[in-house]
Amino acid sequence: MNELSDASKLDLPSATLPATPMRVAYILHRFPCISETFIANEIYWLQEQDVEVSIFSLMSPKDGPVHDVAKKLLPLTHYTPWMSWAILWSQIYFLLRLPIRYLSAFVTVIRQTFREPKLALLAVALFPKNVHLAREMKRLKIDHIHAHFVWLGGISASVVRELVGISFSLHPHAFGLFQRNQKDAKYELELADFICTIATYHRRKIVELCPKVNVENVHIVNLGIDTERMIPRCEARAIGDQPLRILTVGRPIEKKGHEYLIEACSHLVSRGIPFQCEMMVGRGKEAESLQEVVDRFELQDRVKLIDFRDQQEVLKEYHKSDIFALACVMAKDGDRDGMPVVLIEAMACGLPVVTCPVSGIPDLVRDGENGLLVKSRDAVSFADALERLIGDANLREQLGDAARETIVDEFDIRKTTTRLASVFRQYSQPTQQSVPKQTAAEPVRI
Structure with missing residues (x-):
């Protein structure tokens, strides 16, 4: 279908930047979130495009590395309690003015x-905060709003638009597209003014x-990484008599397919092929289950799980x-990777990759050209x-080399x-009124 062809490689017409920066709000369920660093990177670099960003975190961040x-980005981040006098007054404000x-x-x-009772309860609990x-x-x-x-x-975002008319866009990921109730997901997507996504x-x-949803309102915007930071090593790794090192990175969950990599390693051992494999999968019960798979194949000296x-x-x-x-695999519950950031990072570092043609991965890895794809x-x-x-x-x-070139050119x-x-500017023009620029050194409590 021609209308669904990959538009991410096409240059958009150069837009004249407005006299005042565009003000975009990101609504995130939790910020910062260690597994969503790609969003933080997007926001950080978006500011270089004459866009002023405010982050609204619906929940407080969890303890852990940041x-x-x-x-x-923390000075740009707004946190709101579940209830306060200010939140209560906002309910009265809209009930009186716009009931x-x-x-x-x-x-x-x-x-x-x-159709999703747990989500419905949480969304209702968040409603006063959204108002x-x-x-x-x-x-x-x-x-x-994005x-x-x-x-x-x-x-x-849909609540905000209903109340004050600010346009909003969605960037769906695997969870929303493939795991949520499809009728609920459909309704939420159809409310958006436009949609950004990562692959055909x-x-x-x-x-x-x-x-x-008009296909022209669904825009492919590649996940980006900083290719000046994610670079190949300066010198070729001195291998000598050392076995080659295989790396994987990803949570110990079904869609990552880690057990198939472990089994593949057992086949390499049976063929007498020297190698070492490190699997950065974190800690916890799921990682312990993977260690049991390693033990079952007696690969303790070849495969190492790391945090x-x-x-x-x-x-x-x-x-x-x-x-x-x-x-990567499609999980039994329908979950699957969209386009794993770790693949993009590894390719930016000049590593040859072996992966599977799940979901949007074929838009990134072209078999025999910049990587290898396996069923x-x-x-x-x-x-x-391998x-x-x-x-x-x-x-x-x-x-x-081809992998690195792909990432530099397209990602x-x-x-x-x-x-x-x-894309933002196609749908919304910046307001001309001046607003004092936020200079706080700490997150904002509202």
Whole structure:
């Protein structure tokens, strides 16, 4: 279908930047979130496109490591309690001035969630907070709202638009598209003014799910990374008599397919092929279950499970490795990866990758050109691809160089945020009234 062709590689017409920066609000369910660093990077670099960003976190952050880029964004972040006098006053404000809109916004929340009782309860509990956010965004003269995930952020954005008329867009990910109740997800997507997504696969899924959505309002915007930070190692790794090192990174959950990589490693051992494999999967019960798989195949001396690291340490792991592997599958509950950021990072670091053609991955990895694609849940074929790379240094270099070129050309975050800002401006023009620029050194409590 021509209308679903990948538009992410096309240059948008150069837009004249407005006299005043565009003000965009990101509504996120929780910020910062260690597994959503790609969103923090997007926001950070979007500011370079003459866009002023405010972050509204619906929930307080959890304890744990925070990446440096997220720390830099904390002064832009607004946190709101579940209830306060200010929130209560916002309910009175809209009930007195716009009672029909207030009730309509509440009904819209129910219509997006009633088939999912737990989500419905949470969305209703957040409703007073969302009403308060509408009043706050109006005060800040926000031009547009953007929400990642077809979930709480999108529901909140729909409340704000209903109350104060600010346009909003959604960037769905695998959870919303494939795991939520499809009728609820469809309704939430159809409320958005436009949709951003990462691959032709997702674009096609959205259009099939939502007949009311015009395909021209579904924009492919690649996930971007900083290719000046994620770079290949300066010198070729001195291998000598050491076995090649295979790396994978990902939570210990079904869709990552880690058990198939472990089984592939057992096939490599049976073939007498030397290698070492490090699996950065974190800690916990799921990781312990993976360790049991390693033990069952008696691979303790070949496969090592390690904890998650911060971004700088992850970069060092890429540089210490020779091959990156990610055996993605479609989980039994329908969950699947969209386009794993770790694949993009590994390719930016010049690593040859072996992965599976799940969801949007074929838009990133082109078999035999910048990586190798293997059928999902096929450990023997995965082992064959790894063996091919282990035994052919020229192929590793060729695929690694092509992988790096792909990321620089199509996934550099300066280019992806330029495109994102251009899409924002197609649907919303910045207000001309001046608003004092936030200079706080701490997150904002509203």
